[in-house]
Amino acid sequence: MLPSYKNEVEPIHLLGFNIARSQKWVQFVLLSGAIFVLYVGYGYMQELLFKMPGLKSFGWTLTFIQFLIYSGCGYGESQVWHNTRRMIPLRIYMIIAFFTVATMGLSNSSVAYLNYPTQVIFKCCKLIPVMIGGVLIQGKRYGLLDIASVVLMSAGIVMFTLADNKVSPIFDSRGYIMISGALLADAVIGNIQEKNMKKYGGSSNEVVLYSYGIGSIFIFFYILISGEIFESIPFLWTHFNEVFWNCVIFSLLGYLGVNVVLTHIKVFGALLAVTVTTLRKALTIILSFILFSKPFTLDYLWAGLIVLLAIYLNLYSKNKASWNQKMRVIFANVIGYSASQKTHRDTLLV
DSSP states (O other), X not given: OOOOOOTTOOOOEXXXXXXXXXXXXXXXXXXXXXXXXXXXHHXXXXXXXXXXXXXXXXXXXXXXXXXXHHHHHHHHHHHHHSOOOOOSOHHHHHHHHHHHHHHHHHHHHHTTTSOHHHHHHHHHTTHHXXXXXXXXXXXXXXXXXXXXXXXXXXXXXXXXXXXXXXXXXXXXXXXXXXXXXXXXXXXXXXXXXXXXXXHHOOOHHHHHHHHHHHHHHHHHHHHHHHSHHHHHHHHHHHTHHHHHHHHHHHHHHHHHHHHHHHHHHHHHHHHHHHHHHHHHHHHHHHHHHHHSOOOOOHHHHHHHHHHHHHHHHHHHHHSHHHHHHHHHHHHHHHTTOOGGGOSOOOTTTO
């Protein structure tokens, strides 16, 4: 039987609605469905925006708008649901904001030079720079399974890049440099955030609010000094309905998607959350080939499967005990093992 909820049950927010009193399977369907809808929409809007003729030169201006919207949403959320007190020092947020600007700006700009599926595959392989950053920044040590997953991811990236080079009509090395820089910056962010959230007790909402708020200031001065803002304003004004409102939708979908993924992880754990987000990325790649005409080769499929295997190998290395227990429960059900002899029952996996 699914557990009953008491009045003091911790709220589970989904787009402003508390779904904590719903049954577990309903929560799973709602959160997973929201991830698919929000991130598929996010991917579509991102590719639509950055494939628009004339917009390639204004990637940082669009990133500035995205940062402003993320900051506004973070502030609104903190006022409604969270404690507004800042826990992490501003000097730390200055560092986080700098690398947040780098990862978001370079990631957005890379779409103009890469096939979107290639960008998605590269973002799936964030583990590689994250592990390197973990060793250098936090002094972490990794086992053989983690190292094997990195090797597989590297092989998958090489295969995808070679396939892109073979069939892509827009192959441009600048895109690979940008997305690689974005991943390196993302690795630094993740390790600094993890270290300081543990040290000072800051919330994820606080990190979003301050990192994107300070980051928007950094980007503003960059586009002001570089002159991009003066070139982009006439273009944005001329194509206001096509660009500005699409950018607003793109940013809102991204912000809401991040929040739903964090909620999914909190309620159901990393295994199910990664399964859902991985399937979502696969659907995003498929839709990208369908909606935005581009050549396809089976090499993309094999490279993607290798990356997928590497992701789950890394997850297994971090969750051996719980995964083995769940596999024993599933195997027991398959062979008809008596329910009374089970030591653990997961209502989602049984």
